[in-house]
Amino acid sequence: MKTHTLITGASQGLGKSIALEFANRKMNLVLVALPNSGLPELSEFIKDNYNVKTHYLELDLSTSQSCHAISEFIQEKQLQIKCLVNNAGVLSRGLFENIDEQFILSQIAVNVTTPTLLIKLLLDNMKSVAPASILNISSMASFFALPKKQVYGATKAYLTSFSRSLGKELKPHNISVTTICPGGLNTTTRLCYQNRIMGWISREAVLNPEDASKMAVDAMLDGQTLLIPGFINKCLMVLDKILPEFIKDRLAERELNKLPRLQV
Numbered sequence: 001m002k003t004h005t006l007i008t009g010a011s012q013g014l015g016k017s018i019a020l021e022f023a024n025r026k027m028n029l030v031l032v033a034l035p036n037s038g039l040p041e042l043s044e045f046i047k048d049n050y051n052v053k054t055h056y057l058e059l060d061l062s063t064s065q066s067c068h069a070i071s072e073f074i075q076e077k078q079l080q081i082k083c084l085v086n087n088a089g090v091l092s093r094g095l096f097e098n099i100d101e102q103f104i105l106s107q108i109a110v111n112v113t114t115p116t117l118l119i120k121l122l123l124d125n126m127k128s129v130a131p132a133s134i135l136n137i138s139s140m141a142s143f144f145a146l147p148k149k150q151v152y153g154a155t156k157a158y159l160t161s162f163s164r165s166l167g168k169e170l171k172p173h174n175i176s177v178t179t180i181c182p183g184g185l186n187t188t189t190r191l192c193y194q195n196r197i198m199g200w201i202s203r204e205a206v207l208n209p210e211d212a213s214k215m216a217v218d219a220m221l222d223g224q225t226l227l228i229p230g231f232i233n234k235c236l237m238v239l240d241k242i243l244p245e246f247i248k249d250r251l252a253e254r255e256l257n258k259l260p261r262l263q264v
């Protein structure tokens, strides 16, 4: 069988950990990320060390042409996509008035348009090998009103909402849609540093990509709808329902003000 797991943003961070997690479970992979991000080397490494088939595509996922290129590649190679992981995402932080217009459009394209279109283009393929699974990587930011994370949070709110509705629609086709909403993740050097200087609650909520990826893949293969990883993140969801808005605003502002004045 030529069934494969397709992972976007597989070159580093959470996506790379998810790729290794699937390889460990002996699943063949299609890895996607930007050109010059070490994807050929990662693909070769996984193939040699995990005894699975790997393919890679170096594409800019901020364009819809890239989604069509992925779909054509899958058709040409006659691959069957059993699992699809929409992980590629553009993070950001900054005042809305200061964020570059092109950056915003590209962030919306990578975080919103690409996962939506990829699912659309690969759906028939996935239906043909059902039971199949989709994992969308959202964020805790999708639930909260966070100044300086307005567009990022909104893109993730879309993904969380889209996944919930789509999951219900695809259930009769035996395709599950799982959303994982991590808080902080120790992925890039800058995020590791930022996560260390945050307050106690935020620090405790942070996960390593290796732990988050295992939880995410388990939840996906289990057909779980929504995964809030970690005890503190689960508590934050409860607090969000009971705390008055002005207290939540003060807590969020205090945390965000601890961050250095750099854009992520």
Ligand SMILES: NC(=O)c1ccc[n+]([C@@H]2O[C@H](COP(=O)([O-])OP(=O)(O)OC[C@H]3O[C@@H](n4cnc5c(N)ncnc54)[C@H](OP(=O)(O)O)[C@@H]3O)[C@@H](O)[C@H]2O)c1
Pocket: 008, 009, 010, 011, 012, 013, 014, 015, 032, 033, 034, 035, 036, 037, 059, 060, 061, 062, 087, 088, 089, 090, 091, 110, 137, 138, 139, 140, 181, 182, 183, 184, 185, 186, 187, 188, 191
């Ligand atoms: N880190 C956190 O604290 C955190 C928290 C909650 C949710 N998340 C979500 O988790 C996911 C992974 O985050 P991460 O921290 O692992 O991010 P990361 O280390 O920055 O990795 C992002 C991945 O997406 C790829 N990517 C970004 N823009 C792309 C584009 N235009 N075309 C193709 N690939 C592109 C990157 O490829 P290149 O290597 O080629 O650039 C990379 O593989 C994202 O969806 C993010 O929103 C992260």
